[in-house]
Amino acid sequence: MIHLKNISKSFFLGTEKIDILKNVDLIIEKGEKVAIVGPSGSGKTTLLSLIAGLDTPDQGEISVSGIRVGSLSDRDLARFRSETIGVVFQSFELVMPFTALENVMAPLDIAGKSSREASEKLLASVGLVSRRDALPGTLSGGEKQRVAIARALVMNPPVVLADEPTGSLDRITGGKVIDLLLAQVTKSGATLVVITHDMSISEKMDRVFELSNGTLHEVS
Numbered sequence: 001m002i003h004l005k006n007i008s009k010s011f012f013l014g015t016e017k018i019d020i021l022k023n024v025d026l027i028i029e030k031g032e033k034v035a036i037v038g039p040s041g042s043g044k045t046t047l048l049s050l051i052a053g054l055d056t057p058d059q060g061e062i063s064v065s066g067i068r069v070g071s072l073s074d075r076d077l078a079r080f081r082s083e084t085i086g087v088v089f090q091s092f093e094l095v096m097p098f099t100a101l102e103n104v105m106a107p108l109d110i111a112g113k114s115s116r117e118a119s120e121k122l123l124a125s126v127g128l129v130s131r132r133d134a135l136p137g138t139l140s141g142g143e144k145q146r147v148a149i150a151r152a153l154v155m156n157p158p159v160v161l162a163d164e165p166t167g168s169l170d171r172i173t174g175g176k177v178i179d180l181l182l183a184q185v186t187k188s189g190a191t192l193v194v195i196t197h198d199m200s201i202s203e204k205m206d207r208v209f210e211l212s213n214g215t216l217h218e219v220s
Contacts, residue, residue: 001159001191002028002051007060009046020046021057022214028207030158033182033192035202037219038211044195047211048161051193052085053077065158082111086152086190088181090164092144094136094151100143101132104150111155122150125187126180142173149181153188160185162194166201178204 004026010019020043028034036044049055050062053069062069065084072080094103101119108115123129126146136144145165152160165181166174178194178201185192194201202208208219 001030001032001065002026002193003061003063004051005061007047007050007057007062009043009050009055009057019214021050021211021216024060024214024216026209026216028191028193030191031189032207033185033194033205035194035196035205035208036211036216037196037199037202037208042211043214044211045163047216048163048193048195051159052087052161053081082107083155084157084159086155086157086160088145088148088152088160088162088165090167092136092141092148092168094144094147096136099133099135100128100139100147103136103147104154107151107155115154119150119154122154123147125184126150140173141169142177145169145177146180149177149184153184153190156188158190160190160192162192164195164197166196166198174198175200 004024007021007024009021010017036047038044046055050057051064056070067080095106101123104119104122105115108118120129120132123132126149128143128146131143162181166177169177182204194205196202209216210219
């Protein structure tokens, strides 16, 4: 499902070159749930951005769901991100003028697909159908993240990427949210990649990888 081959990525800080990823290889099978852990600044979010097609590697090849991401035109890349990847952010990234339902509907609306029935069904599955008309400012942190999960899943993507999805939540609420996310991706059969600092989350995954000093290795 996800195949990274010899991926490297660097940034410049002034004149200093900083190697974020060094010849990273990774294979994640369809339906697997994988955690990526590592210290702050180790490149975890960069790795997720590369998988999502939001950034490009300096070298190497990335394939997701059989698609070579680096070979896509801008138009096809936008379609790939819309149809293949669902993303859950730490900071929720809800559209403030939109209701909870409208936030979930947004990806379908952009794709020109019928949206209300599917979106209401997903809101119900995350326990928020009664809050469908609520604006983000009136939702708790846990409710906002549940809306974000529903939005990430509404296009039925084969791959879901979550960047510290519980980082803005207290431990109890975060535990409920991650259990909900796991239940939803299991139900849909999606492949899940989660960046986390929380070992209680990584323990719930099928496999755990650590990113450190630019290299990635599986934690036994």
